[in-house]
Amino acid sequence: MTELDEALAAIDTWGAEHAxxxxxxxxxxxxxxxxxxxxxxxxxxxxxxxxxxxxxxVDRGVIGLEEPAGPPGATVRxxxxxxxxxxxxxxxxxxxxxxxxxxxxxxxxxLGALVADRxxxxxxxxxGELVLEPLEMRATTLRERPSQGLHGxxxxxxxxxxxxxxxxLLRPATFxxxxxVAFPGLTGQLPGVGRFDPxxxxxxxELRDGKVPHWTxxxxxxxxxxxxxxxxxxxxxxxxxxxxxxxLTDREYDAWALEAWPPLSDAVLASAGQxxx
Numbered sequence: 001m002t003e004l005d006e007a008l009a010a011i012d013t014w015g016a017e018h019a020x021x022x023x024x025x026x027x028x029x030x031x032x033x034x035x036x037x038x039x040x041x042x043x044x045x046x047x048x049x050x051x052x053x054x055x056x057x058v059d060r061g062v063i064g065l066e067e068p069a070g071p072p073g074a075t076v077r078x079x080x081x082x083x084x085x086x087x088x089x090x091x092x093x094x095x096x097x098x099x100x101x102x103x104x105x106x107x108x109x110x111l112g113a114l115v116a117d118r119x120x121x122x123x124x125x126x127x128g129e130l131v132l133e134p135l136e137m138r139a140t141t142l143r144e145r146p147s148q149g150l151h152g153x154x155x156x157x158x159x160x161x162x163x164x165x166x167x168x169l170l171r172p173a174t175f176x177x178x179x180x181v182a183f184p185g186l187t188g189q190l191p192g193v194g195r196f197d198p199x200x201x202x203x204x205x206e207l208r209d210g211k212v213p214h215w216t217x218x219x220x221x222x223x224x225x226x227x228x229x230x231x232x233x234x235x236x237x238x239x240x241x242x243x244x245x246x247x248l249t250d251r252e253y254d255a256w257a258l259e260a261w262p263p264l265s266d267a268v269l270a271s272a273g274q275x276x277x
Contacts, residue, residue: 003271004031010264016232016251020154023245023268026165029158030243036154039139040248043229046142046150047108049131049160051080051204052169053123054111055178056130059171062118065203070110073097079107080203081182086110088191101188101199105147112146134169135159148229154248157235161244164225164237178203179225179239192230192253208236213258217265232257236265243272 004023008031011019020034054076057063065077071093074084078097085093086104095102116123124142132140137159140152167175181200188199190206193215200207208216208224215228216236226236232249245268247261 002031004268005033007031007264007267007271008033010260010267011247011249014232014249014251014260015256016249019232019247019249019251021245021247021264022154022158022161023243024158024162024165025244025272026242032154032158034154034248037139038248039151039153040233040250041229041231042150042152042157042233042248043148043231043253044105045157045227045229045233045235046146046148047204048164048227048235049127049150050108050112050146051178052163053115053127053130054080055170055174055203057115057118059174063114069114070107071097076111076114077182077203079104079111080178081201082107082188083183083186083201098183099186101183101186101201103188103191105145108147109145115146131169132156135163154246157233157246157248161235161237161246164235165239165242165244179205179207179223181207181209193258213262215258215261217262217269219266219269228253228257228261234261238269241269241272243268 008021011021022032023030066075069076070079070084074097078084082103084107085095085097086107087094091106112123115126119126137156140156142149143151179202185198187197189195200209205225209222221240224238228234230253232251235246237244
C-alpha cells in the first residue's frame with residue numbers, strides 16, 4: 001500500500017455508509033478508494049459543472065459576462081461570483097450587487113435558466129451537450145436544480161476534476177479568469193465554515209487563498225480552487241501541486257467534515273512531497 005492509499009483509507013473512518021475518493025495528477029489517477037460506480041448526490045459541487053456550461057457559452061459569444069442577469073444592476077459575472085445580492089435561497093435581493101459575497105443557490109438557478117433560454121432547450125440537455133458529454137461523464141444526470149442537482153459516480157467526478165487540472169473546454173484566458181478573484185475585497189459567510197474578510201471567489205469556483213479555517217488542508221496552496229457540497233462531497237484542484245482530490249459520501253456535511261477533510265488533504269499533499277504550511 002502506498003502513502004496515498006494509506007491517506008485515502010481515512011475515508012473509512014468518517015461514519016458514512018458509503019464513501020469514495022480519488023487523487024489524481026496531470027498524468028492520471030494516482031490512488032482511489034471505495035466504489036467508483038455507485039451513483040451519489042453531488043449537491044453544490046454541481047455548481048462547478050453549471051459554471052463551466054455558462055463559461056463555454058461566454059467563450060462562444062452566446063452569453064456575455066457583463067450582460068444584465070438576476071436582480072436589477074447585477075450581471076452574469078455577479079451571479080457566477082455570488083456577488084449579485086441574492087440570498088442563499090430565493091430571488092429577492094438582500095444587498096446591492098457587488099457589495100457583499102452572499103452564497104446563493106438562486107443565483108446559479110438563474111444562470112441555468114439563462115443558459116436554457118438562450119439554447120431554447122432545458123438546462124439539463126444543454127449541460128449534457130456542453131459539459132457532461134465532452135468529458136464522457138455518461139453516468140451523471142441532473143435530477144434537480146442547476147445549483148445542486150447532479151447525481152453521478154466517482155469516476156465521472158474524477159473526469160470533471162481532470163478537466164480542471166488540464167482544461168480543454170474553455171479558452172485559457174477564460175479559465176484563468178474563472179479561477180481568479182472576482183470582485184476583490186468582498187466580505188461574506190461561507191456556509192458551514194465561517195465568515196471571512198475577504199471571502200474570495202472566482203467565477204463558479206471557491207478560492208482557498210488564506211482562509212482559516214477551511215475545508216481544504218493547511219498544505220494546500222492559496223491558488224487551490226474547487227467546491228464542496230452539503231451531501232458530504234468535494235473537489236479541490238491545487239495548480240501548484242498539480243494535484244486534485246475528489247470525495248463522494250452519503251453523510252451530510254456538518255462539523256465532522258471540517259474535522260476530517262483537512263487532514264485528508266494534508267496527507268495527500270504530504271505524500272506528494274508538498275511542504276507543510
